[in-house]
Amino acid sequence: MGAGVSPARVAVLRFPGVNCEAESVLALERVGLAAEVFGWTRPASELARYDAYLVPGGFSYQDRVRAGALAAKDPLMDTLAEEAARGKPVLGICNGAQVLVEAGLVPDDGRVGLALAHNRMRDRSGYYARWVYTRVEPSNCVFTCAIPAGSVLPMPVAHGEGRFTTTTPGGFEALLAAGQVPLRYATLSGEVAQRFPDDPNGAEAAAAAVCNAAGNVLAIMPHPERAQDLGGLARTMAGPWGHRRDAVLEHGDLAAAGPGLLLFDGLRRHLEGA
Amino acid sequence: MNATPSRTVAQAWIELRSDDPAAVSAFAVARARLAAGRSLGGLRRLRLIEVTGALPAPREVDALLHRSIQFYNPHKERCTLRFATADAAPTGAGEVLVCVTDRGGERRPGAERWWRHQTGEQADVRESVVWALRFEGAADPLAAARELALLVDRHQGLLCNPHAQTMDVTAGEIPLPWIRSDAR
Numbered sequence: 038m039g040a041g042v043s044p045a046r047v048a049v050l051r052f053p054g055v056n057c058e059a060e061s062v063l064a065l066e067r068v069g070l071a072a073e074v075f076g077w078t079r080p081a082s083e084l085a086r087y088d089a090y091l092v093p094g095g096f097s098y099q100d101r102v103r104a105g106a107l108a109a110k111d112p113l114m115d116t117l118a119e120e121a122a123r124g125k126p127v128l129g130i131c132n133g134a135q136v137l138v139e140a141g142l143v144p145d146d147g148r149v150g151l152a153l154a155h156n157r158m159r160d161r162s163g164y165y166a167r168w169v170y171t172r173v174e175p176s177n178c179v180f181t182c183a184i185p186a187g188s189v190l191p192m193p194v195a196h197g198e199g200r201f202t203t204t205t206p207g208g209f210e211a212l213l214a215a216g217q218v219p220l221r222y223a224t225l226s227g228e229v230a231q232r233f234p235d236d237p238n239g240a241e242a243a244a245a246a247v248c249n250a251a252g253n254v255l256a257i258m259p260h261p262e263r264a265q266d267l268g269g270l271a272r273t274m275a276g277p278w279g280h281r282r283d284a285v286l287e288h289g290d291l292a293a294a295g296p297g298l299l300l301f302d303g304l305r306r307h308l309e310g311a
Numbered sequence: 312m313n314a315t316p317s318r319t320v321a322q323a324w325i326e327l328r329s330d331d332p333a334a335v336s337a338f339a340v341a342r343a344r345l346a347a348g349r350s351l352g353g354l355r356r357l358r359l360i361e362v363t364g365a366l367p368a369p370r371e372v373d374a375l376l377h378r379s380i381q382f383y384n385p386h387k388e389r390c391t392l393r394f395a396t397a398d399a400a401p402t403g404a405g406e407v408l409v410c411v412t413d414r415g416g417e418r419r420p421g422a423e424r425w426w427r428h429q430t431g432e433q434a435d436v437r438e439s440v441v442w443a444l445r446f447e448g449a450a451d452p453l454a455a456a457r458e459l460a461l462l463v464d465r466h467q468g469l470l471c472n473p474h475a476q477t478m479d480v481t482a483g484e485i486p487l488p489w490i491r492s493d494a495r
Contacts, residue, residue, distance in 0.1 A: 101333040103472060106462075110344040114465060139472065141464045148464050152475030155416050162420075203474045 045088040045308040048075040050117075050133075052108040055095035057130065057262060064262040064298060065091065068305045077108075081116040088308055089126040090117055092133030094195075094260060104153065104198040105135030114140045118147065126179050126304055127254040131196055134246070134256035143247050143256040144217055150208070151247065153258070154200045157239030159232070166195035168271040169237050170230075171245045171259055172223035176216040177252035179307040180300045189227045190220075190296040191274040192259035194237050194245075199258040201244040209242040220246035220257060225276050257300075264297030319365075320488045321372045322393040324401050324441070325358040325383045337442070341469055347458035348469075352447035357401070358383070359410060359441045360419070361488045362426065364434030369394050375429060381422035381436075396487050402443055407456040410479045411471045412439040414493045437490040442470050453482050 047065050049058050051074050058074050065072035072091070075084065084090070098107035108114070114136070121127045121142055129137035134153065141149045156165055173181055173188040184190075203209065212218050222230035222243040230236035230243045238258070246257035264270065268291025270282040278296050285293045334356040341348030360382055366372055373392055376382045383390050391401045402408060422436040442460065449455040460478055462468035471478040477493050479486075 098336055099332065101336045102469060106469060106472070107336055107340050109465060110340050110469070118465070139462070149462050149468075149472065149474070152472045154475035155413055157415070200475075205474075 044069055044071045045305070046070075046086070047072045047089045047091055047304075048084060048087040049073065049091045049093055050075050050077070050113060051093070052077045052097035052111065052136075054097045054099050055093050055132065057094035057260070060262045060265070061091050061093040061130065064265045064301045065304075067265065067294075067298060068301045070301070070305055070308070077111060077113060081112045084113060084116045085120060087125075089304060090120065090128070092127070092129040092136050093262070094131035094133060097132055097136060100198075103139065105132060105137075105139040108136045109139035118142055121249070121254050124251065124253055126307060128180060128300070128304065129254075129256045130262060131199075131258055131260055134258055135198060137254060137256040138247075142254050143249050144212055145249060150205060151201060151203050153198050154202050155198050156196070156200055156237070158234070158237070164195070164197040165237055166193065167234060167237055168193045168274050169235065169245075169259060170223045170225055170274075170276075171220045172227050172229065174216070174219050174221060176219035176248065178216070178219040178248040178255055179253050180255045180303045181219040182252070183303045183306050184299050187227060189223055189225065189276060190264070190299065191270060191276070191278050192261055192264045192297055193271070194259045196238070196258060199238040199240070201240040201242075201247060201258075203241065209244065212244075212247060213242055215250060216252075217248050217250060218242055218244045218246070219248055219255065220244075220259070261297030261300045264295045265301070266291060267293040267295040270295055319363070319394065321362045321366055321369070322487055322489065323360040323362070323376055323382060324391045324393070325360065325388050326355065326401065327388055329387065331356050337469060341459055345459060345467065345469060347455050347467070350446045350449040350455065351444060351459070353403075353445035355443040357441045357443065359439045359490065361437045361490050362434050363437075363488060364426075365432045366434065367430065375426070379422070379425055379429075381419070381425045393485075393487060396484060400485050402485075403445060405452070406443040406445050407452050407480060407482045408485065409442045409444065409456055409460045409470055410439050410489055411442065411460070412477050412490055412493070414475055414477060417490055417492060437492070439490045453480060456480050
């Protein structure tokens with residue numbers, strides 16, 4: 038970005054029950070974007086002023102009816118859909134992903150084509166929180182396309198309803214072929230996760246994230262904003278990111294850029310036309 | 312010698328004694344945002360649990376359900392049992408019932424283990440959610456209920472995402488059992 042150019046503005050939507058807006062704003066600011074929380078009581082028309090949007094994690098409307106189901110009906114989502122159709126980037130994280138799926142912004146054109154169903158896990162049920170590995174897939178997704186395909190990014194998951202699924206025949210095969218599954222749960226060595234707990238919720242195709250066909254709207258279940266500090270990477274996570282974490286722990290720079298920040302930097306690159 | 316008990320079904324209808332926040336929110340959103348919800352006059356949410364197996368006498372089933380947190384909390388919820396289709400369910404006149412079940416997620420293994428531990432008998436325990444909808448002035452309440460329930464897009468449907476859930480709608484006799492399995 039050149040000197041004197043104002044940074045792109047990102048609205049972080051806050052529905053009642055959201056609880057990850059502060060760290061989401063921080064992650065956006067760390068890559069050089071101007072971010073602010075946009076409360077659900079503000080006029081929806083004001084949303085159009087922003088360059089990009091983030092629907093953060095939490096429990097919007099207390100997950101009543103289904104996670105994301107009520108926020109998906111909010112008038113803000115109509116404006117968000119209109120701006121997304123114009124090509125503006127939208128990132129939904131965890132509960133934000135559930136909202137985007139329930140609102141039909143992902144995977145496609147307004148009709149609901151997916152669900153984020155209750156986790157399916159071996160010998161347990163309910164909410165599950167853990168650090169997992171994700172693998173970057175070839176995709177035109179604005180948030181991940183600058184990250185080399187095959188990269189393994191550790192990120193935490195924390196959800197009870199995170200299993201991407203569809204009744205559309207061949208649904209996930211088509212999404213994979215179209216590059217609309219930009220992140221999949223993986224092993225440390227980068228193989229697609231086959232079973233719990235590498236795949237923490239039983240998602241079809243081990244999908245950790247799904248984007249729309251244009252690549253500007255991404256619904257992701259892991260929390261990249263919670264993986265923005267390298268020093269916060271769980272001690273259990275190994276591989277290249279684990280080595281980097283060990284190094285910063287030794288030298289004290291705990292807030293060095295972590296793997297999750299790559300997605301926010303991808304947004305910055307896209308907004309700056311890089 | 313005791314006769315071997317036959318396989319029977321107990322249907323437990325469980326509703327909060329206080330206002331149900333999920334029902335209040337669903338009602339408000341349906342009325343305000345969805346065309347099929349405009350004529351909605353009331354909406355309640357009940358948990359439906361079905362216990363199937365060699366069950367003891369109804370009074371004993373009632374006591375078993377009452378004393379385990381696997382099924383309901385008697386301090387904040389009320390429970391009505393049905394053992395036959397002729398038994399009344401806690402539904403109001405004119406209500407349309409929408410039974411929503413998570414695909415492959417209706418079983419309650421913890422409750423089944425508890426039941427086996429208490430009774431020595433194997434029972435299947437399944438759970439769904441029933442939404443009781445009351446329409447005012449809708450020409451076809453069943454059709455309105457289906458439209459309101461089945462999620463299609465931001466402006467149509469709310470209660471059932473068909474990619475993860477199934478639904479059954481009735482305004483008449485309530486099946487026993489009612490919860491159907493879809494292992495998908």
